[in-house]
Amino acid sequence: MEHTPEFDVTAEAPDSPVHTIGTDHMTVMGGDSAGTIAFYRDLLGMPLVLEQPNLDQPELTHLFFDTGDGRILTFFTKEGQRTRPQRGPGNVHHLAFSIAPEEFDDTKQALQAAGYGFNEFDRGAFHSLYTQDPGGLIVELVVEKYDIPDDRRGEVLALAHEKRVEAGAGFVDDEHMQEALDELGLDPEPQFAGDAPTGAGV
Structure with missing residues (x-):
């Protein structure tokens, strides 16, 4: 499989009018609150650090999870809501979270014990497990193969x-x-x- 790059790839900051300095948070349309909390907090171990109404749509609950490094993942949820994410432009394809290499086998066992299937792939730069949350969103659990700052x-x-x-x-x-x-x-x-x-x- 050969792929010729079409775009300029570099780690240097571009000459652009705005420069971001990191990821603050990402927000995803979720399913119901209980299932979302059971997966992200109780299975993946992300503390639920804030719960409040969605300020734009108060009928939705806004859940905030700490992904492990202070960066926040939030969900808009509603009781009884079931979603299966679309795969069109602008929609979320999957979320990826880091796990420690020494916890890789335990993570596979925990997914199995909780009734979640998964696929395992060596992606070259890293190693991954792919599963789905209760709303059908693909979640990738990544082990870094190399110790990179x-x-x-x-x-x-x-x-x-x-x-x-x-x-x-x-x-x-x-x-x-x-x-x-x-x-x-x-x-x-x-x-x-x-x-x-x-x-x-x-």
Whole structure:
């Protein structure tokens, strides 16, 4: 599978009139409140830090969860509401959250015990489990394969992309990540190794 980039890929900040400095929160249309809380708080361990009416639509409840690093995920919920997200432009395809490498196997067991199926894939730059929340939204649980400082992730991915293009490869894989990390003076040894297909073309 070969892919020629169509756009300029770089970790350098663009010459734009506005520059964001991080993610504050993301808001998703959820299903019912109880199911949302049972999945995100009781299964995935995200503290429910705020609950109030949706200020624009008071008939909806606004739930705020701390995803683990102080960044907030919120849902607009309504009792008895069932949703299955659409996949058109502007809609959420999936949410991805980080999990610790040492908790990967326990996470799979917890999903199974709670009745949630999942798929496991090695995505080259990271390793992932995919499941669905009670409203049908795809949730990806990501294990970072390499120990990369948060403030250098973009730099590493951009250089790994460059290595991928030079190699004529279809997607970033371990060799491109390791070359990029080594060139940037970071540890190229993986901290996690899983055995799973890439899922390419699935």
